[in-house]
Amino acid sequence: MKSIEEQLAIIKRGVVELISEDELAAKLKEGRPLRVKWGADPSAPDIHFGHSVILHKLRQFQDLGHRVIFVIGDFTARIGDPSGQSKTRKQLTPEEVEQNAQTYKEQVFKVLDKNATEVAYNHNWLSKLNMNEIFELLSKYTVSRMLERDDFMNRFEKERPISIHEFLYPLVQGYDSVEVKADVEVGGTDQKFNMLVGRELQRDYKGKSQVTLVMPQVVITMPLLEGTDGVQKMSKSLGNYIGVTEPPSEIYGKIMSISDTLMRRYYELLTEVPLGEVKAMHPKQAKQRLARTLVARFYSDQAAAAAEAEFESVFKEGKLPQEIELISLPKKEMNIVDLLAETKLAASRTDARRLIRQGGVSVNEQIVKDDKLSVNLSGERLIKVGKRKFLRIRHG
RNA sequence: GGAGAGAUAGCAAAGUGGUUAAAUGCACCUGACUGUAAAUCAGGCGGCUUAUGCCUUCGGAGGUUCGAAUCCUCCUCUCUCCA
Structure with a gap:
């Protein structure tokens, strides 16, 4: 196993916030595999490179010998996470949720190590809470604290609707952390609030039930990856995304069309390549290497080489693609x-x-x-x- | 429960009776230049036909008018203030 310092260095790459580094170091010092939680809301069946920033981070944890607890928010998906949303998200039916969850699992293991991953569905514990327990959970937070939150505040100021049930989401997600005994939770910056709630709830529930945590979870926020337009965050609805299931030629082509600035960003967040190395390369060479690396991750080295050959042939030499429908x-x-x-x-x-x-x-x-x-x-x-x-x- | 404000094309945002298929910006598309990059330039960006028009759009349904995104009524949704 790597030293604490080495582990920290790997873990810290690309993160926005690590709350807190000392606590993480202390946990690492215990020398046991940490339980790293990642919660996914199965409302978008297609995983794209934006999600893979977090997956990549989780994979790094796994490579360091830790375990990932993949919490599928099948219950919470029916509430609708308000995070980063400018308007209320639609609620999903149980059938839609189930189907999405399956797709999610398939795609996630393109990055994560299946053997070091536990999959948990939050309906398993959430649907069992009774009214007393729900009220207990609700009593641990206040409306004004909820409203402090950026995205609620924004919506509030922009005169956009906020449904009451959305207030439940952070509490419920936080409760997941209690249930799965998370040591660390990784999420996008938009999840910071929810993850912090998890920390507090773990503290509050400490000693109760079977939960015996020494320290509440460490929160790691990852940046939201900009989409191919380089400005807005990657999302399916904005059409600026690269999906992990897209064909190699598409992934390759989309990577090649991003701006140079964005390329460095993608390097930082999606690869292990030292950034100094990237800087020293010719931008086009660097971009090709990035495209190759990413295609190879989701397919194979051969697929990456083929995609590159095709790209060069079609766009540099003006030839026709190998395969045309x-x-x-x-x-x-x-x-x-x-x-x-x-x-x-x-x-x-x-x-x-x-x-x-x-x-x-x-x-x-x-x-x-x-x-x-x-x-x-x-x-x-x-x-x-x-x-x-x-x-x-x-x-x- | 009371008072008021608002809903315009993918988004943002003008337009308050005709000259508005609807300014402008972003996004997007095509062409030029390139590293299918960025930046820039030219053009486009409801549909059907052609270069002359026609049809359908401004939350929904009705109405007034020769004519409405623009006025009236009702409905749906959102927000603000008061309680």
């Missing part, structure tokens, strides 16, 4: 506008005309200038829209 259409001859709309290469017929007018459409490498062009489909035709949409079409 081939579809068959019933007609032998079609107007280009109909064709684009039919194949969804353009959002609408108007959009198709627009793209043609702007010189963004080509058939067999010939730029289409006339939107009345009739495309003969007796042979295979290659349609290209913009720089990255390719499709082979034939009659059949």
Whole structure:
């Protein structure tokens, strides 16, 4: 096992806050595997690189010999976490939650070590609480303290709605920490408040029931990763995300299209590569290495190499991708506008005309200038829209 | 329970009877330049047709008017203040 100092150095990379370092050091000194909690709200079935910042941190803990307690908030998902939300999140049905939780598990183990992970569903204990216990839990916090919280405050000031039940979320999540006897909890900065509540509840519940914690959990907040636009946080709804299940070529391409500034950020939060090394490299080389590293993590070295070769060929040398989807259409001859709309290469017929007018459409490498062009489909035709949409079409 | 404010396109935000398919910014799309980077420039950004129009949009439903996002009524939702 590595020394305390070495462990701390690894753990501290990229974190925003570590509350507190002394406590963490003390826990590490005990020499036992720590129980590192990560709570996930199964409302978004697709894990993206933003989540993987935290997963990566958890993996580091595992590599240091600690255990991850993956708490699936199947119960809390039905409440809806207010964190960072500008409006009330919709509540999910039990079926949706279950399905999402499964997907979550599959994806999480692309990063986490399955053997060092415990999976827990919080309905197992939350659904058993009786009214007395719920009131006991509620009595441990006050409305004004709840309102101190940034995101509630923001919503309050922006005159956005806050539902009462959302107040329950931090308490319930904090209670999870009591139940799973967490030594450490890792989450996004948006989770700081919830995690701190966990600390306090662990203290409050100490001695009660079977809980015997020496020290309440250490809280580690990780930054919210900026999305591919480099400004807003990565999220599915903003469309600026890279999903861990996306094909290698997509991941590679998306990484290559991020800005240089963002690249350094991704290096820091998603890899172990020393940042000095990155600085010394040519930006494009560095970005390619990042793209390779990340594709390799979710797929394989071969997949990464293939994605890189393809990328170079298509975008540097202007060649065609290795694999282009081939579809068959019933007609032998079609107007280009109909064709684009039919194949969804353009959002609408108007959009198709627009793209043609702007010189963004080509058939067999010939730029289409006339939107009345009739495309003969007796042979295979290659349609290209913009720089990255390719499709082979034939009659059949 | 009482008084008031507000709901406009992906988001933010103008517009208070016609010249508004609806300013502006962001996001997004296409082209140029590149390292498919950033920055910049040009264009676009409801739909259907074409270059002439037509149709559908401003929380929902009705109404007034030659004509409404703009006025009236009701409904839904949100917020503020008072209790």
